Amino acid sequence: MAAVSEGRGEPPRSTGGAIRALAAGCIGNFVEWYDFAIYSYSVTIIATLFFPEGNRAAAIIATFALYGVAFLARPVGGVFWGNLGDRIGRRTTLAVVVFIMGGATMLIGLLPTYGTIGILAPILLAVLRLVQGFSGGGEFTGSTSFISEYAPDEKRGLFASISATFTTLPSLLGGLTVFAAAAGLRGRGLRGVGLAHTVSSRGTIGPRRPVHTAQDG
Numbered sequence: 001m002a003a004v005s006e007g008r009g010e011p012p013r014s015t016g017g018a019i020r021a022l023a024a025g026c027i028g029n030f031v032e033w034y035d036f037a038i039y040s041y042s043v044t045i046i047a048t049l050f051f052p053e054g055n056r057a058a059a060i061i062a063t064f065a066l067y068g069v070a071f072l073a074r075p076v077g078g079v080f081w082g083n084l085g086d087r088i089g090r091r092t093t094l095a096v097v098v099f100i101m102g103g104a105t106m107l108i109g110l111l112p113t114y115g116t117i118g119i120l121a122p123i124l125l126a127v128l129r130l131v132q133g134f135s136g137g138g139e140f141t142g143s144t145s146f147i148s149e150y151a152p153d154e155k156r157g158l159f160a161s162i163s164a165t166f167t168t169l170p171s172l173l174g175g176l177t178v179f180a181a182a183a184g185l186r187g188r189g190l191r192g193v194g195l196a197h198t199v200s201s202r203g204t205i206g207p208r209r210p211v212h213t214a215q216d217g
Contacts, residue, residue, distance in 0.1 A: 021150035022159050024091075025143035026166040028098055032139040033167045035105045035132060037174025039067055045182065049113045050121045066126050070133030081138025082145075090146040094139065101135040104128045140167065 039046070043063045051059035085093040108128050114121040144160050151159035 015152075018150045018152060018155075018159070021147050022162060024094070025147040025163045028094055028139055028143050029163055029166040030170055031098055032101055032136045034170035034174050035101055036067075036070070036136065037170045038105070038178055039070075039108075039129075039132075041175050041178040042182075043067070045178075046125070050111070050125050051114055062122065066122070066129050069126055070129045070136065073130045073133030074137035077134035077137025078141045079137075080134070081142055085138075085142050085145070090142050090149075094142050094146060097135050097138045097142065101132055101139070104131040104135065 043060060046066075047056070047059035047063040051062055053059075081093055081097055108125065111124055111128070112121060144163055147159050147163050148156050
């Protein structure tokens with residue numbers, strides 16, 4: 001243990017630090033998967049806005065295909081952000097990851113429609129979905145490592161499992177959010193959801209600030 005502390009070191013394991021790390025990781029996981037949930041619940045809106053009229057079924061299938069595109073980028077993002085977290089610290093890395101995801105979601109809400117810019121609309125949507133997937137790949141693995149480094153030795157499994165729980169809860173809130181936004185904004189719900197997400201992304205950084213990893217110094 002002494003050799004580890006003299007080298008790269010281990011994070012100081014206080015109860016308060018462990019709880020703050022757990023809260024930060026859970027909130028980050030929630031926000032990342034909330035973005036994915038919002039897209040999946042907005043499929044019919046996206047299909048209408050970003051694909052040509054005339055073949056509704058094809059538009060919906062294409063929209064779901066773009067949902068899947070993000071998962072292709074997740075492994076790449078996991079490797080990239082994991083390596084970066086080892087070098088510059090997971091606290092900083094996870095903060096950047098959440099801002100990237102939130103920014104991509106906001107930009108999706110601001111994208112011009114197919115009726116405005118034509119085929120460029122789904123192309124830009126695909127690019128932003130790749131950005132979301134690349135970002136999301138670094139959140140779950142990074143936050144799990146972040147939490148495990150701070151968790152007490154006898155509770156690492158518990159802490160990691162609590163973090164994983166927060167990847168499922170967004171499905172419920174995302175559905176309610178899209179329903180409320182679509183009902184209240186009459187078809188412009190996607191833009192409202194995209195812009196409102198900026199608040200949740202910024203709010204994620206707060207709980208992460210008091211926690212310092214060994215790599216952060």
